[in-house]
Amino acid sequence: xxxxxxxxxxxxxxxxxxxxxxxxxxxxxxxxxxxxxxxxxxxxxxxxxxxxxxxxxxxxxxxxxxxxxxxxxxxxxxxxxxxxxxxxxxxxxxxxxxxxxxxxxxxxxxxxxxxxxxxxxxxxxxxxxxxxxxxxxxxxxxxxxxxxxxxxxxxxxxxxxxxxxxxxxxxxxxxxxxxxxxxxxxxxxxxxxxxxxxxxxxxxxxxxxxxxxxxxxxxxxxxxxxxxxxxxxxxxxxxxxxxxxxxx
Amino acid sequence: xxxxxxxxxxxxxxxxxxxxxxxxxxxxxxxxxxxxxxxxxxxxxxxxxxxxxxxxxxxxxxxxxxxxxxxxxxxxxxxxxxxxxxxxxxxxxxxxxxxxxxxxxxxxxxxxxxxxxxxxxxxxxxxxxxxxxxxxxxxxxxxxxxxxxxxxxxxxxxxxxxxxxxxxxxxxxxxxxxxxxxxxxxxxxxxxxxxxxxxxxxxxxxxxxxxxxxxxxxxxxxxxxxxxxxxxxxxxxxxxxxxxxxxxxxxxxxxxxxxxxxxxxxxxxxxxxxxxxxxxxxxxxxx
Amino acid sequence: xxxxxxxxxxxxxxxxxxxxxxxxxxxxxxxxxxxxxxxxxxxxxxxxxxxxxxxxxxxxxxxxxxxxxxxxxxxxxxxxxxxxxxxxxxxxxxxxxxxxxxxxxxxxxxxxxxxxxxxxxxxxxxxxxxxxxxxxxxxxxxxxxxxxxxxxxxxxxxxxxxxxxxxxxxxxxxxxxxxxxxxxxxxxxxxxxxxxxxxxxxxxxxxxxxxxxxxxxxxxxxxxxxxxxxxxxxxxxxxxxxxxxxxxxxxxxxxxxxxxxxxxxxxxxxxxxxxxxxxxxxxxxxxxxxx
Numbered sequence: 001x002x003x004x005x006x007x008x009x010x011x012x013x014x015x016x017x018x019x020x021x022x023x024x025x026x027x028x029x030x031x032x033x034x035x036x037x038x039x040x041x042x043x044x045x046x047x048x049x050x051x052x053x054x055x056x057x058x059x060x061x062x063x064x065x066x067x068x069x070x071x072x073x074x075x076x077x078x079x080x081x082x083x084x085x086x087x088x089x090x091x092x093x094x095x096x097x098x099x100x101x102x103x104x105x106x107x108x109x110x111x112x113x114x115x116x117x118x119x120x121x122x123x124x125x126x127x128x129x130x131x132x133x134x135x136x137x138x139x140x141x142x143x144x145x146x147x148x149x150x151x152x153x154x155x156x157x158x159x160x161x162x163x164x165x166x167x168x169x170x171x172x173x174x175x176x177x178x179x180x181x182x183x184x185x186x187x188x189x190x191x192x193x194x195x196x197x198x199x200x201x202x203x204x205x206x207x208x209x210x211x212x213x214x215x216x217x218x219x220x221x222x223x224x225x226x227x228x229x230x231x232x233x234x235x236x237x238x239x240x241x242x243x244x245x246x247x248x
Numbered sequence: 249x250x251x252x253x254x255x256x257x258x259x260x261x262x263x264x265x266x267x268x269x270x271x272x273x274x275x276x277x278x279x280x281x282x283x284x285x286x287x288x289x290x291x292x293x294x295x296x297x298x299x300x301x302x303x304x305x306x307x308x309x310x311x312x313x314x315x316x317x318x319x320x321x322x323x324x325x326x327x328x329x330x331x332x333x334x335x336x337x338x339x340x341x342x343x344x345x346x347x348x349x350x351x352x353x354x355x356x357x358x359x360x361x362x363x364x365x366x367x368x369x370x371x372x373x374x375x376x377x378x379x380x381x382x383x384x385x386x387x388x389x390x391x392x393x394x395x396x397x398x399x400x401x402x403x404x405x406x407x408x409x410x411x412x413x414x415x416x417x418x419x420x421x422x423x424x425x426x427x428x429x430x431x432x433x434x435x436x437x438x439x440x441x442x443x444x445x446x447x448x449x450x451x452x453x454x455x456x457x458x459x460x461x462x463x464x465x466x467x468x469x470x471x472x473x474x475x476x477x478x479x480x481x482x483x484x485x486x487x488x489x490x491x492x493x494x495x496x497x498x499x500x501x502x503x504x505x506x507x508x509x510x511x512x513x514x515x516x517x518x519x520x521x522x523x524x525x526x527x528x529x530x531x532x533x534x535x
Numbered sequence: 536x537x538x539x540x541x542x543x544x545x546x547x548x549x550x551x552x553x554x555x556x557x558x559x560x561x562x563x564x565x566x567x568x569x570x571x572x573x574x575x576x577x578x579x580x581x582x583x584x585x586x587x588x589x590x591x592x593x594x595x596x597x598x599x600x601x602x603x604x605x606x607x608x609x610x611x612x613x614x615x616x617x618x619x620x621x622x623x624x625x626x627x628x629x630x631x632x633x634x635x636x637x638x639x640x641x642x643x644x645x646x647x648x649x650x651x652x653x654x655x656x657x658x659x660x661x662x663x664x665x666x667x668x669x670x671x672x673x674x675x676x677x678x679x680x681x682x683x684x685x686x687x688x689x690x691x692x693x694x695x696x697x698x699x700x701x702x703x704x705x706x707x708x709x710x711x712x713x714x715x716x717x718x719x720x721x722x723x724x725x726x727x728x729x730x731x732x733x734x735x736x737x738x739x740x741x742x743x744x745x746x747x748x749x750x751x752x753x754x755x756x757x758x759x760x761x762x763x764x765x766x767x768x769x770x771x772x773x774x775x776x777x778x779x780x781x782x783x784x785x786x787x788x789x790x791x792x793x794x795x796x797x798x799x800x801x802x803x804x805x806x807x808x809x810x811x812x813x814x815x816x817x818x819x820x821x822x823x824x825x826x
Binding site: 258261264268269271272274275276278279281282286289332333334336339341344345354356357358359360361366367368369372374375376379396400403428429456457459460463464466486490494501504508511512515523 | 546550560564626641645690741750779782796804808810
């Protein structure tokens with residue numbers, strides 16, 4: 001059984017079709033990478049899974065999108081987004097304290113108990129491998145952290161509301177190599193508890209961290225298979241050209 | 249021939265530079281002359297009694313106490329009326345109804361309202377609040393009139409402040425399952441607060457200087473008491489200044505200048521605070 | 536939770552509607568009272584009679600004197616403020632150093648923040664006496680002095696809006712002009728100003744609208760004598776001054792004399808409404824020229 005699944009997914013931004021007939025299944029407790037050149041639809045598909053595309057005007061969506069075999073359009077969109085968390089390309093902490101950033105989601109779901117919030121904040125920061133760096137400065141503004149720390153804070157913020165899926169849209173593209181490797185280690189850890197889908201431009205990154213990789217081109221899913229197979233023995237010529245760096 | 253026109257072009261350029269610089273200096277000079285003129289005429293009259301005394305038919309005994317008190321009470325009610333309405337409308341137009349037809353219509357309407365002469369608001373206030381709603385020429389009628397007058401300013405600045413909030417913050421909030429109102433009230437609004445505050449202070453500073461609409465709704469020029477409730481009659485500092493300015497006796501002109509000094513200090517103080525907050529806030533949003 | 540969200544949204548829509556109601560209220564009140572006025576006074580007289588004496592025993596209801604007073608002060612203000620404001624804008628944008636601009640702009644904006652009653656005082660007590668030294672037959676109340684002072688008040692509007700639109704002109708245009716050896720003056724007036732023309736036009740339209748509706752400066756310094764004249768040395772009365780004069784006087788509020796302020800108000804409103812709509816239209820039409 002798949003954790004996330006789409007069947008014949010089509011999406012239009014106005015007149016432009018961004019996704020064409022995509023059917024894909026994501027396995028639970030795994031890391032799946034979406035790769036492909038810019039504008040291939042990988043981020044668009046990612047944003048379908050928690051209905052972030054609803055926020056963009058003139059978007060038309062057709063096909064089935066399932067979370068645990070339930071159509072996500074039959075679910076309350078706010079409940080869906082609590083189950084399917086998202087980390088964005090650029091770190092986007094709120095201009096509040098470190099503590100309040102993580103507590104934000106807890107307060108949204110109606111958390112009132114101070115100690116419970118405190119415990120969950122700590123746990124989430126530990127899960128995001130940030131606790132050791134921010135313990136003791138929780139009341140400092142989140143924007144005083146470095147870029148890499150900010151991104152891990154955003155991950156902690158997402159983990160705090162206990163999602164089952166975490167979507168990551170090029171989470172390391174704005175970071176330096178050291179911060180990137182910390183994020184990658186973290187993703188590897190998180191796999192134990194969460195299902196992770198990551199969009200990346202960096203093919204080595206996809207090869208390093210993911211179990212499965214999907215290659216998109218011009219809105220179509222060209223190939224989807226185990227990561228090692230995708231990088232060593234792709235079936236499709238375009239996949240081969242892309243992973244060997246001949247285009248894209 | 250070419251060389252000739254080239255030199256001429258350079259001369260024009262140089263000449264324009266000095267003409268333009270002198271125009272700039274002239275505009276700034278007018279401000280300086282205005283301030284010097286008023287201070288030299290009125291500063292001698294500024295003393296404790298001037299603030300404490302009631303208006304009087306003797307210029308030397310006249311003070312601005314009732315005018316100041318009336319102005320402050322008027323502002324208090326104006327803010328209470330206009331602030332919530334203006335901020336909520338601004339939030340709605342920018343954050344909720346960006347593209348729909350109603351919002352478009354309201355936007356055109358607001359841009360038009362911002363250009364309606366204040367004396368017309370006076371006619372509206374006189375007919376609607378003073379006569380139809382029978383509020384008389386009271387503080388509350390004045391506050392409602394000024395409230396409508398500054399509403400477009402508050403709405404426009406609220407919208408601008410909200411427009412400056414980066415979309416990435418909204419996405420982060422929605423991505424965690426926050427609703428529209430949760431995102432608006434907990435993320436967007438606190439972030440925009442600095443900009444909104446600036447707009448409010450500028451609106452208040454505008455309301456302080458307004459004279460014409462209050463004259464039209466029948467605010468009195470001679471009020472020997474401090475208003476105690478919203479239904480009381482009132483006068484304000486600009487009205488008091490207007491009254492003194494139109495008197496033939498030189499002693500009242502001195503009073504007018506002294507009143508203007510107080511009015512200008514309040515106006516400049518408010519504008520200074522607004523600029524200070526705006527600069528602080530700009531630093532915050534550029535991150 | 537959904538219920539609460541919906542409720543808040545409805546509340547916000549209601550708040551937005553206050554602005555629509557304000558406009559509707561203004562138009563309704565002005566029109567209804569003006570229609571009543573025209574049931575007693577012929578509209579032909581209103582637009583052709585050259586005298587406006589509703590408060591005298593021999594009554595005439597011709598708007599022309601008020602209109603000429605309004606147009607005269609506005610014209611003086613605009614003729615003074617537009618060239619000055621525009622040249623300052625060009626100077627700040629093309630010639631001055633960024634530091635100078637950052638220093639001058641806020642000070643100029645102080646001019647726009649000064650309450651109009653202060654300008655009225657300045658016009659009557661300083662500018663008129665000063666002008667009388669140069670023009671001896673200048674009336675104590677006249678159109679010239681408040682017109683010029685109104686111009687000073689308007690300068691920052693024109694400078695600020697024009698400078699904004701000059702700054703919005705893409706760098707590449709300016710560089711293209713300099714690249715061909717043009718001077719700053721040529722670049723400014725042959726490339727930049729034409730490219731920013733829609734923004735500059737908007738600033739002028741808004742300035743005219745502001746001048747038409749200005750009340751306190753003219754009420755204090757222009758006098759209260761409706762006269763059909765275009766002589767800036769004479770005392771005139773504007774529409775706005777007349778409205779203030781009547782509402783401050785002891786005219787019974789149900790009399791025909793009192794209804795005149797609605798007819799005068801509607802005339803003023805129509806003028807400013809057309810100008811404001813024109814500026815909105817210009818702005819939205821040309822907004823995205825360089826995007």
